[in-house]
Amino acid sequence: MSEYTLENHPCEEHAKLVEELAGTLPDEETLEDISELFKIFGDSTRIKILYVLHEGELCVCDIATVLQMTQSAISHQLRILRQTRLVRTRREGKTVYYSLADDHVRTIISMGIEHISE
Amino acid sequence: MSEYTLENHPCEEHAKLVEELAGTLPDEETLEDISELFKIFGDSTRIKILYVLHEGELCVCDIATVLQMTQSAISHQLRILRQTRLVRTRREGKTVYYSLADDHVRTIISMGIEHISE
C-alpha cells in the first residue's frame, strides 16, 4: 500500500485543495503531448541541429559537417524533427534542404539559452 | 568513411557557409546544458508535478494523491527537479512543501502548452 487515494489521504487538511487540483489537471493526452515536445529538445544533437538551422536552411551533409557527425546519425534525428513538425524540407535535385518550421522553435531555444545563462 | 570534414565536403559551394556556422556554434558544454534542461521537461510525470505546483506549494503526498502515483515515484522525480533547481523546498515538521523555483519554469511550461494547442 503506497498509492494514495482521495479517501485515505494522510494530510486531511489538504483534502479540499487536492480535490480541486485533480480537477484542473489537463487530460493525460495533452500532458503526454507536452512532454513529448520537450523530449525532442532534450537531446544535444537535435539542439545542435535546430541551432544551426537558426540562421537558415541547410542540406543534410552540411549539418553533418558542421556538427562533425555521420550523415546517418543526422538523418535519423532529422526524421524525428520532421515527424514532430519542428523542421521543414525542400528538395532540390539530389539535395534536401532543412529549415525551422516556425518561429516557435526559435523562441523555445532562446528560452533554454536564457535559463542556462543565469 | 561516413564522417564528413571541412576538407572532403561534397557540397563544395556550401564550404564557406559551413565554416562560418562551425564558428558560431556555442561550445559543447552549453549545448549539453540546454538539452539537459529540456530533458527534465521531457517526462510526463515531471510535467504533471510542475503543472500542479503552478498554483502553489504542495507536500509530497498531496502531489502523489493528485497524480495517482506512488510516493516513491514522486519523490524520485522531485529529487531530479530539486537537483536541477526547478523547484524549491520548505520543511514544516515532518512535511516537506515543494514549489516552483521561479517564473521561468512557468514560462517554459506555458510555451509548451501554447505550441501543442495549434
Next chain:
DNA sequence: CTTTCATATGAATAGTTGTTCATATGATTA
C-alpha cells in the same frame, strides 16, 4: 525511548533511445 508518520533513497528491472553499420531509395550524370 518507542512508535508513527512523511519523505528519501538504493537496488533491480523493464522499457526507451541514440548511434553505428549495412543497405535501400531516388535523382542526376555519363
Next chain:
DNA sequence: TAATCATATGAACAACTATTCATATGAAAG
C-alpha cells in the same frame, strides 16, 4: 542503362531512465 551522389532507413547494440519494492532517515507524538 549503369554509375554516382545525397539522403533515408532497418536492425542491432549499448547506454540511459522511470518505476517498483524494500528500507532508511528524520521529526513529532505518546
